[in-house]
Amino acid sequence: MFWFKQGLCFLPVFLVIWSSSTFIVSYIIALFRRDVDVIFPYISDTGATPPESCIFGLMTFISACAGIATIYARYKYVEKLSEQTAEVGQWLNEAALVFGQLSCLGMLVVATFQETTVPAVHDVGAVTFFVSGIVYTILQSVISYRAYPFGSTMGVCRARLGMAVLATVAFIPTAVCAAFVRQSILHRHKDDQDYPFHLASAVCEWIAAFSFICFFLTYIDDFKLFTLRVSTEYQQ
Template sequence: MFWFKQGLCFLPAFLVIWSSSTFIVSYIIALFRRDIDIIFPYISDTGATPPESCIFGLMTFISACAGVATIYARYKYVEKLSEETRVVCKCLNQAALVLGLLSCLGMLIVATFQETTVPEVHDVGAVIFFTSGIIYTILQSVISYRAYPFGSSMGVCQARLGIAVLATLAFFPTVICAFFVKQSVLHRTTDDEDYAYHLASAVCEWIAAFSFICFFLTYIDDFKLFTLRVSTEYED
C-alpha cells in the first residue's frame, strides 16, 4: 500500500504541497509579467495584480479548505487520544482548533482583499492568519509533548517545537519592520529610504509562512493511524 493511502496522511501532504505551490506559482507568474521584483517581494505582492491575483485567490481558497479539514482531523485525533489516555486537556485541544480555523479565515481574507485595493482589510487578514497560525503551532507543540509517548515520537515533538519557535521568531521582525515601510508599491529599489525595512520584513514573512505550512508535514505519521467516518441517521 502506498504511504499516502494509509489513514488520512494524504490530507497534510496535500495541504503542504498545494499551499507551497500557491505561493510559488503566483510568484513565478508575477515575475514573468514583471509585476514584482525578483528579490523578496511580500507574499501578497505576488497576488496583487491580475491574472496572478485570480490564481492566487483560487488556490488559496483550496488551501484554506484543506487546512480546515486537516486541522479538524487533528482535533478529532487528539480528542480520541485523550478519551483513552486523558493526557491532553479538552480546553487546550478546543483552543487549538479555534485558532487553526481562524488562521484559515485570515488566509481567505488575505487572498480575497488584495493589498492594492483594500489594504486595511488585507492587513487585518494577514495579522489574523499569522497570529492565529503561530499560536496554533505553539499549542500543538504543547499538546504533542503532553501526549507523549502516545501519538507522536519525541523526534516529531521536537521538530514541531523547533518549527513553532522559528515561525515565532520570524513573525516579530515581519511586523516590526513593516511599521517602518512607508511605501505600498510593488516595485522597490535599493535607493528607497525604507528598502532595508521592506527587505527584512519580506524575508521574515516568507520564513514565517513556510514554517507554518511545513508544520503540517509533521502530521503525516500521526494521520496514518486513523480515519474519520461520517455517520448518517434517518429519522421518521
Template sequence: MFWFQQGLCFLPAFLVVWSSSTFIISYLIALFREDVDVIFPYISDTAANPPESCIFGLMTIVSAFAGTSTIYARYKFVEKLTEDTAVIRPRLNQFVLVLGLLSCLGMCIVATFQETTLQAVHDIGALLFFITGVLYTIFQTCISYRAYPYGSSLSVCRTRLCIAILAVVAFFPTLICAFFVKQSTLHRDKYDEDYPYHVASAVCEWIVAFSFVCFFLTYIHDFKMFTLRVKTDYVE
C-alpha cells in the first residue's frame, strides 16, 4: 500500500498539490503573456485577464471544495478524539469548522469575481479568505496542543505553531501596506511612489497563501490514522 492510500491522507495531499499548482500555473501563464511583471505581482493580478483568469477560477473552485472536504475531515477527526479523550470542547471544534468553511467561501468569491470586474466584491472575498484562514490556523494549532499526545506529535504541533505565527506576521503587512497602494494597474514602475508598499504587500500575500498550503501539509500524517464512512438507513 502506498502512503497516499493510507486513511484519508490523500485529501490534504491533493489539496496541497492542487492549490500550489493553481498559484504557480496562473502566474506562469500571466508572465508568459506579459500580463504581469516578473517581480512580485499580487496573486489576484496573475488571474485578472483571460485565459489565466478562467484557469485560476476553475482551479480555485476545485481547491475550495478540496479544502472543504479536508476541513470537514479534520473536524470529524477532532470530534472522535473528543469522544474518546474529552480533551477538546465540541463547541471549539465546531467554531473552527465554521472558520475553515468561511475561508473556503472566500476562495470561491475570489475565484468568481476578478479584481478587474468587481473589485469591491473581490476584496471582500479576499479579506474573508485571509482573516478566517489565519484564525483557522491559530485555533487548529491550539487544538493540536490541547489534544497532545493524542492525534498529532509534538513536532507536528510545533510546526503548525511556526506556520501560524508566520501567517499572522505576514498578514498584517499585507493588509496595512495595501491601504497605501494607490494604483490598481497590473504593471508597476519601481519609481512609483507607492511601489515599496506594493512590493511589501504582495510578498506578504504570497507568504500567507503558501503558509496555508504548508499548514494543510501537516495534516497528511494525522489523516493516515482514520477513515470516514457514510451510513445509510432506510426508513419505511
C-alpha cells in the first residue's frame, strides 16, 4: 500500500500541496501579467486583479475546505488519544478546534473580499486567519507535549513547536510594519518613504503563512493511524 493511502494522511498532504500551489500559482500569473512587483508583494496583492483573483479565490476556497476537514480530523484523533492520557483536557482540544476553524473562516474572507475592493473586511479576514492560525499551532504544540509519549514522537513535538514559534515571530513584524505602510498600491518603488516597512512586512507575511501551512506536514504520521466513518441511523 502506498503511504499516502494509509489512514487519512492524504488530508494534510493535499492541504499543504494545494495551499502552497494557491500562493505560488497566483503569484506567477500576477507576475506574468505585470500586476505585481517581482520582489515580495503581499500575498493578497497576487490575488487582487482578475484573472488571478478568480483563481486565487477558487483555490483558497478549496484550501479552506481541506483545512476544515483536516482540523476536524485532528480534533477527533486527539479526542481518542485523550482516552489514553488524562494530560490532554477536552477543553484544550475544543479550543484548538475553534481557533482552527476560525482561521479557515478568515481564509475564506480574504479570498472573497479583495484588498483593492473591500480593504476593511479583507484586513479583518487576514488578521483572523493569522492570529487564529498561530493560536491553533501553539495549542496543538501544547497538546502534543502533553500527550507524549502517546501519539507523536518527541521530534515531531519539537518540529511543531518550532514552526509555531517561527509563525508567531514572523507575524509580529508583519503587523507592526504594515501599520507604517501608507500606500495601498500594487506597484511599489524603492524611493517610497514607506518601502522598507512594506518590504519587511511582506517578507514576514510569506514566512508566517508558509510556517502555518507547513505545520500540517507534521500530521502525516499521526493521520496514518486512524480513519473516520460516518454512522447513519434511520428512525421511523
